[in-house]
Amino acid sequence: MQITNQKLFEYGGRQISKYTLSNNSGMTMEVLDLGCVIWSLHVPDRNGKLTDVVLGYQDPKEYFTNPEYLGAVVGRSANRIDSGKFMWQGEEIQLEVGAGGYHLHGASDGFTYKVWECVDDQERLSFKLNSPNGEGGYPGEVTCYVSYDLTDENELVINYKVTTPDLSLANLTNHTYFNLNGDGSPTILNHYLKINSEKFTEVNSEIIPTGKFLSVEDTPLDFREYKTMGEDIEADYEQLKLCEGYDHNYVLKEKSLVDAVAYSPETGIQLEMTTNSPGVQLYAGNSLSENLIGKTGQNYKPRSGFCLETQFFPDAPNHPEFLQPIVTKDKPQEFTTKFKFSVRD
Numbered sequence: 001m002q003i004t005n006q007k008l009f010e011y012g013g014r015q016i017s018k019y020t021l022s023n024n025s026g027m028t029m030e031v032l033d034l035g036c037v038i039w040s041l042h043v044p045d046r047n048g049k050l051t052d053v054v055l056g057y058q059d060p061k062e063y064f065t066n067p068e069y070l071g072a073v074v075g076r077s078a079n080r081i082d083s084g085k086f087m088w089q090g091e092e093i094q095l096e097v098g099a100g101g102y103h104l105h106g107a108s109d110g111f112t113y114k115v116w117e118c119v120d121d122q123e124r125l126s127f128k129l130n131s132p133n134g135e136g137g138y139p140g141e142v143t144c145y146v147s148y149d150l151t152d153e154n155e156l157v158i159n160y161k162v163t164t165p166d167l168s169l170a171n172l173t174n175h176t177y178f179n180l181n182g183d184g185s186p187t188i189l190n191h192y193l194k195i196n197s198e199k200f201t202e203v204n205s206e207i208i209p210t211g212k213f214l215s216v217e218d219t220p221l222d223f224r225e226y227k228t229m230g231e232d233i234e235a236d237y238e239q240l241k242l243c244e245g246y247d248h249n250y251v252l253k254e255k256s257l258v259d260a261v262a263y264s265p266e267t268g269i270q271l272e273m274t275t276n277s278p279g280v281q282l283y284a285g286n287s288l289s290e291n292l293i294g295k296t297g298q299n300y301k302p303r304s305g306f307c308l309e310t311q312f313f314p315d316a317p318n319h320p321e322f323l324q325p326i327v328t329k330d331k332p333q334e335f336t337t338k339f340k341f342s343v344r345d
Contacts, residue, residue: 001150001253003125005118008032008060014115016060019125023150026050027341035072035112036127036146037310038176040183040295043154043341046268053269053341054175058288058293066112068288069175073146075111076131076138076172077325079249079281079314080104084206086317088139089167095137100267102206109136111144111172124157125210126148133168140168154341162333170333171312171325173277177305180264180271184298188285188306189230194261195223195282197250200239201313207243211319213251214239226261229284229306245286245303249279249313260308268343275337277310278323310337 005019011034018039028050030039039060042050055070056061059105066072084095096107105112116127126147133141140162149157162170172264179185200221201209216222220232220240233245240246252259252275259280263270273280285305292300312325327333 001124005133008322011061011064011115018060019118019119019150021125021150023154024152025154027150027154029148029156030218031125031148032060032063033116033118033127034060035066035114036174037063038071038148038174041156041176043094043269044343046343051267051269052183052295053178053180053271055183055300056295056296058295067101068177068292069112070292071176072112072174074105074174074175075144075170075172076136076142077103077150077169078105078309078311079171080206080208082206082315082318084137084158088169088317092321093139100206100242102208105175106136112175116146119145121147124159137251138168139162140166140327142168142170144170144172146172156339156341158337158339160326160333160335161193164327164332165329169317170338171316172326172335173281173309173311174337175307175309177288177307178262178271179305180262180269181266184294184296185266186301186304187230189228189233189303190266191229191262191264191306193223193229194226195250195280196256196259197239197252197280198224199251201249201251201279202280205242209249209313209315209319209322211321212291220339221246233284242285246282246284247286249281249311250293251279251313253276256336262306262308263344268345270342270344272340272342273308273310273337274340275310275335277312277335277337279311279313281307281311281314283307283309310335313321
């Protein structure tokens with residue numbers, strides 16, 4: 001893999017840089033040190049044409065606000081925490097809450113809006129971020145490492161590692177929006193999707209888990225066999241209506257060769273996802289704003305991109321029955337997610 005870097009601009013006394021990764025199979029990716037954002041990702045389609053398959057802003061300065069978290073690493077805790085509260089070592093922790101009354105993706109002081117330090121790594125593009133005790137209201141100091149690698153097999157490999165000198169919690173993910181038709185295509189509803197999961201976490205009206213697990217059997221959330229994302233997205237099913245489409249955490253199997261597959265019949269581009277994270281949030285971009293201007297100057301639309309956010313289950317600190325995102329001095333947290341790109345006829 002080859003890596004080059006380019007200085008873009010200064011902000012708050014910090015230099016913002018873009019890193020370009022390329023492999024020996026023609027795949028390229030642009031990454032910002034601001035939020036570890038994946039700005040572009042070009043992969044070959046069935047005709048060999050390089051196609052950008054991720055959504056991103058035309059102006060990189062838009063990533064300082066980035067309300068949709070396009071392409072960014074989110075943390076310290078991805079997804080929602082009910083009322084921004086949880087008990088920690090006998091003490092109630094209060095995090096920042098937004099208009100919905102819950103804490104989302106680390107809120108305004110989240111990792112999405114931090115300038116990460118690029119660290120020396122001969123094999124991959126690696127970033128580091130230290131978050132002190134109390135930052136964003138979170139208990140404990142953590143040091144986070146995120147790395148990106150493009151293999152010659154056209155795999156994007158994302159590795160997350162979190163360490164602490166004491167005791168803390170963290171739940172990192174990447175919030176890239178994919179459109180395998182190509183960035184700028186108005187919809188992902190023609191994409192075929194398969195998810196190797198038999199159950200999901202039930203949510204309430206704030207899209208926060210109730211603590212119950214529901215079977216996908218005989219529901220519109222069943223993707224155990226291929227179907228298009230648009231086939232059932234408007235079905236008369238309470239869990240879909242609460243989220244205005246797909247925005248659900250699927251419980252992944254512990255040992256699975258492939259956890260999810262998506263492909264576009266237009267371009268033939270296929271994405272296979274594997275991870276050792278316990279869950280994945282399928283988000284169909286239901287609330288993407290039409291005010292967002294993409295890289296080619298187009299305005300994005302709702303459902304013009306989808307996310308596969310590998311994660312601990314949302315609101316885990318308030319659900320002891322869920323696997324907990326704990327980090328200790330003796331037990332760092334480390335997860336890997338792979339997105340492999342290929343072509344279907």
